[in-house]
Amino acid sequence: MSLPGLRDVQRALEAQLLYNNGVQYRIGEKTDENGKIKKELIIVSEATGRDQEGQRWEEGLAQAVEAKEAVRERIDIQTENKTVSKMSVRDLLVGEYEHFSGLSGTVTEAKKELRALFAREVVAMPSHFVKIRKQNAVEIVAGESEKTDYIKEKIIKIMENKPSAPILVIFRDMNSGQAFYDRLIKEKIIVSVSSQILNASEKGNEEKIVKKAGMPGMVTIATNMAGRATDIQLPKDGDIEEEAKRIRLGTEAIDKMNDLTKILDNDRNEDSRKAEAGNLTKFFNKLEAEGLEISNLKAMVFATYVYGLQIIREVNKSGRIDRQADGRAARQKNPGEVWSVFSLAGDDLAMLERGLYYTTNVIDRLF
Numbered sequence: 001m002s003l004p005g006l007r008d009v010q011r012a013l014e015a016q017l018l019y020n021n022g023v024q025y026r027i028g029e030k031t032d033e034n035g036k037i038k039k040e041l042i043i044v045s046e047a048t049g050r051d052q053e054g055q056r057w058e059e060g061l062a063q064a065v066e067a068k069e070a071v072r073e074r075i076d077i078q079t080e081n082k083t084v085s086k087m088s089v090r091d092l093l094v095g096e097y098e099h100f101s102g103l104s105g106t107v108t109e110a111k112k113e114l115r116a117l118f119a120r121e122v123v124a125m126p127s128h129f130v131k132i133r134k135q136n137a138v139e140i141v142a143g144e145s146e147k148t149d150y151i152k153e154k155i156i157k158i159m160e161n162k163p164s165a166p167i168l169v170i171f172r173d174m175n176s177g178q179a180f181y182d183r184l185i186k187e188k189i190i191v192s193v194s195s196q197i198l199n200a201s202e203k204g205n206e207e208k209i210v211k212k213a214g215m216p217g218m219v220t221i222a223t224n225m226a227g228r229a230t231d232i233q234l235p236k237d238g239d240i241e242e243e244a245k246r247i248r249l250g251t252e253a254i255d256k257m258n259d260l261t262k263i264l265d266n267d268r269n270e271d272s273r274k275a276e277a278g279n280l281t282k283f284f285n286k287l288e289a290e291g292l293e294i295s296n297l298k299a300m301v302f303a304t305y306v307y308g309l310q311i312i313r314e315v316n317k318s319g320r321i322d323r324q325a326d327g328r329a330a331r332q333k334n335p336g337e338v339w340s341v342f343s344l345a346g347d348d349l350a351m352l353e354r355g356l357y358y359t360t361n362v363i364d365r366l367f
Contacts, residue, residue, distance in 0.1 A: 007059065007060060008060055011059065011060040011061050011063075011064040012064045012067070012068075014061060014064065015064035015065040015068045016068060019061075019065050019068075020173075020175070021069065022044075022173060022175035022178070023046070023173040023174065023175060024043070024044060024046065025041055025042060025065060026042050026044055026200055026201060027039050027040070027041065027069060027073045027075060028040055028042045028051070028201075038075075038076065039073055039074060039075040039076075040075065041056075041062060041065060041066050041069070041075065041078075042200070043055050043056075043057065044173075044174065044200045045224075046172065046173070046224070049174070049198075049199055049200055049222065049223030049224045051200045056078075056081045058080075058081060058082075058083065059080075060080060062078065062080070062081075063078070063080055066078065090117050090118060093118065094118060094119070100118075100120075101120065105323075105324070105327055106320045106323045106327070107122055107320075108122060108124060109319055109323075110122075110320070129268075129332075129333045130268040132268055132270070132273075132330055132333075132335050132336075133308075133326070133329050133330030133335070133336045133338065134270075134335075134336070134337040135326065135337075135338050136337070136338060136339045138315060138340045138341065139339065139340070139342070140341075140342050140344065141342070141343050141344070142343065142344055142345065143343050143344070143345040143346070144343055144348075146343060147314070147343040147348070148180055150341050151169060151180070151312050152180075152183070152184065152187075152189065154312050154339055155167060155169070155184070155189065155219065155312065158310050159217075162306075162307045162310065163217065163299070164216035164217050164298070164299035164303045164307065165216075165217070165302075165303060165307035165308070165309075165310050166213060166214050166215060166217065166218045166219075166220070166232070166234070166303060166309050166310065167218070167219045167220070167309075167310045167311075167312070168213060168220050168222060168232065168309055168310070168311045168312075168328060168329075169219070169220070169221045169222070169311075169312045169313070170222050170224060170311065170312070170313035170314065170325050171221070171222070171223055171224075171313075171314055172223070172314050172316060172347070173223060174199040174201065177199055177221045177222065177223055178221075181197045181221040184219075184221075190219050194217050194218055194219065195218070195219040195220070195221070196212060196213070196218070196220050196221075197209075197220070197221045197222070198210070198213075198220060198223070199223045200223065210232060211233075213232045213309075214233045214234045214235070214303075214309065215303075216235065216299035216300055216302075216303040217303075224316065224321055224325065231331065232309055232328050232331075234303055234304040234308065234309065234334055235300040235301075235304050236304075237261075239300065240261075240297065240300050240301060240304070241254065241258075243300060244257065244297055247292055247293055247294065247296075247297060248292075249287070249292065249294075249297070253287065256283065257283065260276065260279055260280050260283060261280070261301060261304075261305045263276055264276050264277070264280070264305045264306065265305060265333055266333075273306075277302075277306045280305070280306065284297075284298045284301075304334065305335070307335060307336075307337075308329060308330055308334045308335035308336035308337070309328060309329040309330070309334070309336045310329070310336065310337050310338075311326060311328060311329045311336070311337070311338045311339070312338075312339045312340075312341070313325050313326075313338070313339075313340050313341075314340070314342070314348070315340050315341070315342040315348065317351045322340070326338045
C-alpha cells in the first residue's frame, strides 16, 4: 500500500474511533455566497469549550471526519488545506521585541516552559484580598454513572442547604453537559426558568447566559470555562439596594442591612462569618414577621455575601484548566466553594493511561 493510502486509512480510523461529534467538533451551519444554508465541520476547543473559527485539521483528518458525518449530517467534504508557512508566537516575540511581558492568573505550572521558550521568569503576585474560597478535596468514584450521580446529589444538597446560591457545573465536553442537563430537567431537579446551558452551540447567547449565571438560585451547566475571560458576577450592592427600595424597606432597615453585609464583606474568618450569617438570618426573619415580602432581597444578599458561586466540575488533564474553572468562584472578596470529581473509568481513566505527563499531572491533584 502506498504511503498516501496508508495515511488515509490511519485518518479514517482516527476519525471513527478518536473524534466525536459534540466533543472535539460539532456540525454547524453557514450561509454560502448564493444564500444557501450548508452544514460545516467546526472544531471545538476541549480546553475552552469554544468554536475554533476558521481552523481546519490537516493531513486529511478534517476530510475523514467529514466523510464520517456525510451521510447522517449531509455535510460536504471540503478540499484539504495545505500550510505554506508558519510562524510561532515565540519567533514573533523573541525575534522582534527586546521587551515583552504577559499577565495571567494560571501560569505558575508553566514557569519552566516560559523560561525555556521566552527567557522570562514568572512572578507570583498576591491577591489584593485574602481569598475565602473553600476548595474541597477531589471526590474519587468508581465509574461514569457514579460521577454524574455524585454531581446530581451535590446540586440537590446545595439547593437544600444554600437555597439561593448560584451553581456552575462544568463538564469537559458538550455531549456530557447536554445529557446531564436533560437528565436534571427530566427528573425535575431543576426547571428551565432557573437553569441554563452554556457550550459552543450557544455562542451567540454566551454574554446573556454568563450575565444570568450569578443570579440567585441559577443552575448553569457549561463546558470548560478556561480562556473565556468570564467574570460571573453576583448581585451587586446597587441591585440589592434597588430591591430593598422596591419592597419599601425603611431607611433604618437598609442601613442595618448594609452594616451587616459590610461586616461579612470584610471578614475572612470562616467561623466568625457563620455567626454573622446568623445575624443576617435574624434580621430577615424580623422583617418577614413584620409582613414584608423579603424573599428575593434575602436571596440576593445571601447569594452575594454568604454563599457565593458554587462550582462542581470534572477533573481535567490540565491543572491550569482546573484552576481557571475554580477561579470563577470567590472573586472580588466574594465567598464561594468548589467540588471536583474523578472516576476510575471512561475518559477519566484514559487520562491516567496517556503517559507520564498526564499521569503525574492528574495523580498529583488527586492525592
